[in-house]
Amino acid sequence: VVLAHPALERSRANRAMAVAAECTNEARLHDLYEAYPDYLIDVPAEQARLSAHDVIVLQFPLYWYSCPALLKEWIDLVWLHGFAYGEGGVALQGKTLACACSTGGRDVNYGPFGHNRFTMDEFLRPFEATAHLCGMRWVKPFIAHGAALLEEEDLSRTGKAYHAWLRQLADRSARARAA
Numbered sequence: 049v050v051l052a053h054p055a056l057e058r059s060r061a062n063r064a065m066a067v068a069a070e071c072t073n074e075a076r077l078h079d080l081y082e083a084y085p086d087y088l089i090d091v092p093a094e095q096a097r098l099s100a101h102d103v104i105v106l107q108f109p110l111y112w113y114s115c116p117a118l119l120k121e122w123i124d125l126v127w128l129h130g131f132a133y134g135e136g137g138v139a140l141q142g143k144t145l146a147c148a149c150s151t152g153g154r155d156v157n158y159g160p161f162g163h164n165r166f167t168m169d170e171f172l173r174p175f176e177a178t179a180h181l182c183g184m185r186w187v188k189p190f191i192a193h194g195a196a197l198l199e200e201e202d203l204s205r206t207g208k209a210y211h212a213w214l215r216q217l218a219d220r221s222a223r224a225r226a227a
């Protein structure tokens with residue numbers, strides 16, 4: 049789980065989700081803003097980490113209908129030609145890519161008639177296209193909508209649902225590996 053939240057100390061949704069990820073035996077959490085507060089990304093180390101895992105989950109709060117800047121920088125610098133795509137770029141082939149996002153907007157706002165006009169699947173198309181380009185399997189995202197409105201019990205429910213979603217991803221990937 050590659051987590052990108054620039055102010056995790058003020059986060060509610062992503063913090064609850066990060067705690068749930070840390071409690072999931074199969075998952076490893078990698079906090080990009082903690083690792084690289086200066087944006088100086090260790091590209092070989094990140095490529096080695098990607099190579100070592102079968103399922104890559106990008107977890108972030110939706111910022112301007114996309115991901116926070118450091119996650120974009122990480123993709124730009126790490127998912128290189130010859131590594132992730134292009135000639136000889138087979139490192140990610142057969143792995144799974146997914147997004148886990150929180151949004152300020154409620155679910156009713158994400159649709160053709162909602163305030164934000166488009167669905168989350170549509171906003172996440174660049175990630176889906178990235179998965180396709182790199183020969184990865186794309187799975188439907190985990191979305192925690194209306195993050196500012198979540199009460200303690202909603203946060204706990206979100207954490208549990210995320211934990212179950214991560215476990216399901218891990219199980220599916222283990223089954224695919226065994227087949």
Ligand SMILES: Cc1cc2nc3c(=O)[nH]c(=O)nc-3n(C[C@H](O)[C@H](O)[C@H](O)COP(=O)(O)O)c2cc1C
Nearest residue numbers: 059060061062109110111112113150151152153195
């Ligand atoms: C710079 C910035 C841009 C944001 N853009 C969006 C957006 O495009 N859509 C949306 O629903 N919420 C947007 N939000 C709200 C965040 O997604 C929301 O605060 C976050 O998901 C809450 O998660 P957290 O509790 O982990 O911080 C934005 C917030 C910030 C600070």
